[in-house]
Amino acid sequence: MDAVIFDITRNSFVDGPGIRTTVFFKGCNLRCAWCHNPESQNPNPQMMFYKDKCKGCGMCKAKCPNHLESCTLCGICEMYCMADARKICGKTYTVEEVLKEVLKDKSFYEHSGGGVTFSGGECMLQTSFLVEILKACKDAGLHTAVDTAGHVSWDKFEQVLSFTDLFLYDVKSMNSRVHKEYVGVGNELILENLSKLLDEGAKVWIRMPVIGGVNDSEEEILALKEFLGKQKTIPEKIELLPYHAMGEHKYSALDMEKKEFSVPSKEKMEYFNQLLQ
Ligand code: SF4
Ligand code: SF4
Structure with missing residues (x-):
């Protein structure tokens, strides 16, 4: 069994507790207008051409x-380009190959309370592989986290629940109309799955990107607070993540257009965090 993965990042401090290795699955069923990993959207390997690095040789x-x-993704141009201007993004890995990579930092996880995080794209779309790698990681004694946007059928959550120590759960907007406009789908399934996860007593960290002109309003934050107040259990953590204009070079390398948004002020972020207390 294998999966298409576009990156494996070691020494991450932002994808769960402690020092972590994050495995990024390729393919996503959402299209967030502010996405800073556009290479994660297409489920297949792709050629990326960084024009600014090209020497024209x-x-x-x-x-x-x-x-x-x-392009047949043979990789010959990548091999011959001395400027690193051509890169194939996405490679097929077996469960054993991913496990071998994540085990390299096992001692760091043990000393820091860290582990492995499966992210994307949407890692839950490659469910069978995700279940197998989660099982393998648990057998190896690792802490596991799944980073998801939650727009998948509930049966996929049921398959991974017993092997996942923590869910990093993205909530983009509490307003379904806004969600559809900027993400491509309404938020109903996402909120329903979040509710079910909390009912199951799963450990959840909610992550909400705060995007200027999209969801940087008091109403959004209060709606999130009200929604969480109605659940059987509460998430362990809620993180509000201010928009940052990263990833532009990746858009141009994929010949995709990037939309710009404003960055919410520090004061606004502090106010929103207070509202959530
Ligand atoms: S080999 Fe690299 S540097 Fe040379 S023309 Fe091609 S992309 Fe540009
Ligand atoms: S050499 Fe590069 S552009 Fe040509 S087919 Fe191979 S990967 Fe594609």
Whole structure:
């Protein structure tokens, strides 16, 4: 069994407790207008061309079997480009290969209370692989976290629940109309699954990106607070994450257009955090 993964990052401090290795699955069923990992959206490997790095030497065209007119992802241009301007994003991994990578930092996890986080894209879309790698990590004694946007059928959560120590759960907007406008789908399934997860007593950290002009309003924060107040259990943590304009170079490398948003002020973020107390 294998999965398409576009990155494995070691020494992360932001994807759960302690020092973590984060495994990024390729493929996402949402299209957040502010996405800073646009390479995560397509489920298949892709060629990325960083124009700003290119020295114009022409080696890629000379060596490409198709003279760059079409791409079979053979990797020859990447191998010959000395400027690192051409990169294939996404590679197929087996469960054993991923486990081998994450076990490299086992001693760091043990000393810091860390572990492994599966993220994306939407890692829950490659469910069978995710279940197998979570089981393998638990058998190896690792703390496991699943970072999800929650727009999947509940049966997928049921499959991973017993092997997941923590869910990092993204809530983008409490207003379904706004959610649909900026993310591509309404928020009903996402909130329903969050409610069920909390009913099950799962450990959950909620993460809400705060995007200027989209969801940076008192109403949004109070709606989140009201929703959580009605649940059987409360999440262990709620993180409000201010928008940052990262990832622009990746949009251009994929020939995609990036939308701009404003960054909420420090004062506004502090106020929103107070509202959640
Ligand atoms: S090999 Fe690299 S540096 Fe040379 S033209 Fe191609 S992309 Fe540009
Ligand atoms: S990956 Fe292979 S087919 Fe694709 S552009 Fe590079 S050399 Fe050509």
